[in-house]
Amino acid sequence: MTNPNGNSPEPITPISRSSFSLQRYLPQDASITRLFIIMLVVFVLMAGISPNTFLSLDSFTSMSFQFPVFGIFAFAMMLSMISGGIDLSIVGIANLTSIIAASVMVRMLPAEASASESLLYILLGVAAALMVGLVCGLFNGFAITKIGIPPILVTLGTMQLFMGIAIIVTKGQAIVGLPELYTKIGNGSLWIFPVPLLMFCLCILGTYVLLNKQSYGMKLQMLGANPTASFFSGVNNTRVLLTTYAISGVLAAIAGLVIVAQTNSAKADYGTSYILQAILVAVMGGVDPRGGFGKVAGIVMAVLTLQFLSSGLNALHVGNFFKDFMWGIVLLLVMVINEWSNRRKVRSIS
Amino acid sequence: MSLIQLSGISKSFAGVQALKDVSIELDYGEIHCLAGENGCGKSTLIKVMSGVHAPDHGEMRIHGQKRKLLTPIDAINEGIQVIYQDFSIFPNLTVAENIALNTELAQNRKLVNWRKMKQMAKQALEKVNIQLDLDAKVETLSVADKQLIAISRALMHKAKLIIMDEPTTALTQKEVSSLFSIINGLKREGMTILFVSHKLEEVFEISERITILRNGKNVVSERVQQLDRDKLVFYMTGRKIEESYYEIKKDASIPILQTEDLGLQGCFEHISLQVKAGEIVGLTGLLGSGRTELAESLFGLRSATSGKIFIEGKEQQIHSVQDAIAQRIAYVPEDRLTEGLFLEQSIERNMVISVVDQLSSRLNMLNQTKVKSTVQDWIKSLGIVAHSPALPVKTLSGGNQQRVVLAKWLATRPRLLILNGPTVGVDIGSKEDIHQVIRALAQEGMGVLMISDDFPELKHNCNRILVMKNGRLVGEMAGKEWSQEEWTRLQETTS
Numbered sequence: 080m081t082n083p084n085g086n087s088p089e090p091i092t093p094i095s096r097s098s099f100s101l102q103r104y105l106p107q108d109a110s111i112t113r114l115f116i117i118m119l120v121v122f123v124l125m126a127g128i129s130p131n132t133f134l135s136l137d138s139f140t141s142m143s144f145q146f147p148v149f150g151i152f153a154f155a156m157m158l159s160m161i162s163g164g165i166d167l168s169i170v171g172i173a174n175l176t177s178i179i180a181a182s183v184m185v186r187m188l189p190a191e192a193s194a195s196e197s198l199l200y201i202l203l204g205v206a207a208a209l210m211v212g213l214v215c216g217l218f219n220g221f222a223i224t225k226i227g228i229p230p231i232l233v234t235l236g237t238m239q240l241f242m243g244i245a246i247i248v249t250k251g252q253a254i255v256g257l258p259e260l261y262t263k264i265g266n267g268s269l270w271i272f273p274v275p276l277l278m279f280c281l282c283i284l285g286t287y288v289l290l291n292k293q294s295y296g297m298k299l300q301m302l303g304a305n306p307t308a309s310f311f312s313g314v315n316n317t318r319v320l321l322t323t324y325a326i327s328g329v330l331a332a333i334a335g336l337v338i339v340a341q342t343n344s345a346k347a348d349y350g351t352s353y354i355l356q357a358i359l360v361a362v363m364g365g366v367d368p369r370g371g372f373g374k375v376a377g378i379v380m381a382v383l384t385l386q387f388l389s390s391g392l393n394a395l396h397v398g399n400f401f402k403d404f405m406w407g408i409v410l411l412l413v414m415v416i417n418e419w420s421n422r423r424k425v426r427s428i429s
Numbered sequence: 430m431s432l433i434q435l436s437g438i439s440k441s442f443a444g445v446q447a448l449k450d451v452s453i454e455l456d457y458g459e460i461h462c463l464a465g466e467n468g469c470g471k472s473t474l475i476k477v478m479s480g481v482h483a484p485d486h487g488e489m490r491i492h493g494q495k496r497k498l499l500t501p502i503d504a505i506n507e508g509i510q511v512i513y514q515d516f517s518i519f520p521n522l523t524v525a526e527n528i529a530l531n532t533e534l535a536q537n538r539k540l541v542n543w544r545k546m547k548q549m550a551k552q553a554l555e556k557v558n559i560q561l562d563l564d565a566k567v568e569t570l571s572v573a574d575k576q577l578i579a580i581s582r583a584l585m586h587k588a589k590l591i592i593m594d595e596p597t598t599a600l601t602q603k604e605v606s607s608l609f610s611i612i613n614g615l616k617r618e619g620m621t622i623l624f625v626s627h628k629l630e631e632v633f634e635i636s637e638r639i640t641i642l643r644n645g646k647n648v649v650s651e652r653v654q655q656l657d658r659d660k661l662v663f664y665m666t667g668r669k670i671e672e673s674y675y676e677i678k679k680d681a682s683i684p685i686l687q688t689e690d691l692g693l694q695g696c697f698e699h700i701s702l703q704v705k706a707g708e709i710v711g712l713t714g715l716l717g718s719g720r721t722e723l724a725e726s727l728f729g730l731r732s733a734t735s736g737k738i739f740i741e742g743k744e745q746q747i748h749s750v751q752d753a754i755a756q757r758i759a760y761v762p763e764d765r766l767t768e769g770l771f772l773e774q775s776i777e778r779n780m781v782i783s784v785v786d787q788l789s790s791r792l793n794m795l796n797q798t799k800v801k802s803t804v805q806d807w808i809k810s811l812g813i814v815a816h817s818p819a820l821p822v823k824t825l826s827g828g829n830q831q832r833v834v835l836a837k838w839l840a841t842r843p844r845l846l847i848l849n850g851p852t853v854g855v856d857i858g859s860k861e862d863i864h865q866v867i868r869a870l871a872q873e874g875m876g877v878l879m880i881s882d883d884f885p886e887l888k889h890n891c892n893r894i895l896v897m898k899n900g901r902l903v904g905e906m907a908g909k910e911w912s913q914e915e916w917t918r919l920q921e922t923t924s
Contacts, residue, residue: 294785307768
């Protein structure tokens with residue numbers, strides 16, 4: 080081990096470890112705590128306005144079919160934003176991959192296939208979608224690192240490119256009529272947990288491990304904070320960025336697969352408004368747009384807050400008119416609160 | 430009567446006492462030096478004088494008149510001008526625009542009179558007796574020229590007192606002497622200069638009177654003749670620092686680093702040097718002599734285009750930072766803030782980023798226990814003063830920040846440590862501590878290549894010093910035999 084005297088480091092006592100980790104989480108928790116309070120306030124407010132419709136199992140079930148898609152997009156966006164970049168192509172990737180998956184499942188599946196045969200084609204379709212997502216992400220990463228084009232321009236271009244490919248492949252038509260088994264799984268539940276919600280939880284777990292438990296996560300956050308210093312510190316910046324955009328592509332593909340199951344169709348231009356939503360959720364969740372910082376818990380709470388808000392408004396039957404307005408208000412509110420408390424912190428330091 | 434007189438000034442921020450009962454008096458036409466270590470309250474005192482901070486207690490007199498509340502505008506109207514370290518200039522504007530902008534703004538005109546602007550700029554530059562292309566974009570100029578622009582701009586406002594905050598930090602020796610002649614010229618015209626610095630040589634060279642602060646308190650205010658180097662160091666740090674030389678105990682046979690005819694197109698050529706175990710080899714030269722580029726080549730940041738590198742006798746290819754780290758070479762870069770540190774990130778992460786792979790398991794899972802113990806070890810062994818390793822590294826003082834950079838590299842257990850400006854912007858006390866760490870490392874068998882502009886630093890810490898000029902090695906001497914005269918001779922005689 081590394082020690083100036085050459086001896087192995089002494090194991091630290093449990094006492095010092097616990098006091099150490101307490102300090103570690105104190106300063107960072109402030110913004111998470113704020114988000115949690117905002118989420119609670121929104122929840123209580125919505126429950127108070129329409130207790131019967133909002134606080135029902137039906138409403139929660141319908142919510143958990145809705146937020147996973149933009150939640151997964153927000154994770155993809157978070158990773159690229161932590162690296163100091165952005166990935167505008169995620170919805171393009173999601174649509175392209177959903178079309179690939181749907182093509183495999185619809186066009187290649189023989190007319191009178193048995194259940195096990197259709198399962199095989201479904202798995203094939205899913206694998207193809209994840210593969211294409213990975214390749215699309217790597218393509219973004221390659222253009223950013225090897226050619227050196229700024230991420231926002233690369234992904235703006237590939238957003239258009241991926242959508243273009245999807246339009247050519249489908250001739251602009253939606254692919255419909257997916258195997259019943261797939262939509263059944265995609266819209267089904269394990270016990271009381273809807274499959275999309277489980278997919279979302281899987282993404283939470285995966286992103287959390289990547290960011291906080293893996294050396295990749297630390298490298299990513301350091302690179303996002305100062306790419307020059309990470310280069311000087313021996314971090315392989317190219318590799319970290321390639322990995323980041325590849326993961327972003329795979330997450331987008333997962334979102335695409337969830338969309339296919341829910342809509343029972345794949346379309347080249349589905350849900351383009353998800354891109355801006357993903358950016359806003361990421362920023363609201365505390366991801367630093369300048370790179371270097373972001374927490375999984377923050378994203379989860381931001382996603383839930385916005386979902387409570389739109390479901391609550393839906394229960395009032397004003398949802399469609401008020402949703403965007405209220406989302407905008409809440410997002411701005413969170414940013415104003417963050418800005419104020421940061422300013423106060425800075426003032427007390429200087 | 431004096432130009433400005435501050436007595437009994439106290440100021441605290443959020444419970445931290447930055448200034449405690451500080452007094453300073455500046456006479457007309459004097460060059461006064463404000464000296465002290467980083468964090469001693471120099472900057473706060475300047476800000477009180479220029480109206481940025483209002484003191485909690487104390488009295489301020491300007492031209493003998495008592496001033497209760499001084500705003501920045503008042504200070505400017507009284508002829509007090511501050512030139513900050515970053516010069517506060519606009520890199521994307523031209524020389525003329527930068528000089529005349531403030532006056533233009535002050536006159537509150539809606540349309541720009543370009544002819545008049547250039548005329549004003551020209552006159553301002555004539556005052557300091559220099560010539561610059563008025564239409565040049567400021568970002569294309571050297572640091573010294575930028576500073577001259579800041580000085581010229583200050584003179585536009587009928588300045589009577591010019592406060593210069595660490596003006597020589599980024600200047601070469603030659604630029605420093607031309608700055609000093611400008612300062613002397615201003616003095617002859619009756620200008621008062623407050624020169625803030627912690628570089629001892631400069632303090633003695635330029636100033637007539639010295640006020641020293643330590644921990645926010647006055648220590649002494651004396652004419653320069655009554656002070657010497659030792660006294661000044663003692664007043665600044667509160668402790669005596671002994672001067673000694675570094676010599677190697679035993680001569681290792683195989684050099685850790687050896688280069689043969691190493692070259693990088695357009696930067697340096699025919700560099701053949703050796704660094705043996707236990708040696709601290711100094712490398713100096715003016716900015717642009719190729720010394721930084723040489724260090725960066727050895728560390729794989731830019732590949733050398735010709736020549737060979739031998740590590741412990743074996744030829745090695747070093748084309749990337751990863752290659753260099755694999756050869757156990759470490760590099761503490763020139764610019765701590767942009768190249769060495771992740772300012773917003775925690776102290777802990779800053780210390781382990783270079784060894785993050787070694788601290789991870791097979792599946793790249795970070796071993797938090799190992800991370801914590803590594804961090805604790807280095808905090809202890811380098812004496813880093815921090816409340817918690819989870820705090821952002823930017824909350825540390827310059828000296829502690831540099832120790833974090835050092836820790837990051839020592840954690841990789843290097844055999845060759847390349848230091849580029851190891852104590853730039855570090856206060857004297859920490860500087861001495863860092864030197865001791867480096868010497869101890871060398872004594873344990875590490876090879877050290879130390880690039881520096883700081884002559885006393887080289888003289889007292891290196892057993893050998895190499896001099897570069899125009900991309901070539903032009904001289905070598907023992908640290909003990911190093912002298913300013915020798916340096917000047919090398920710069921003048923070699924082509």
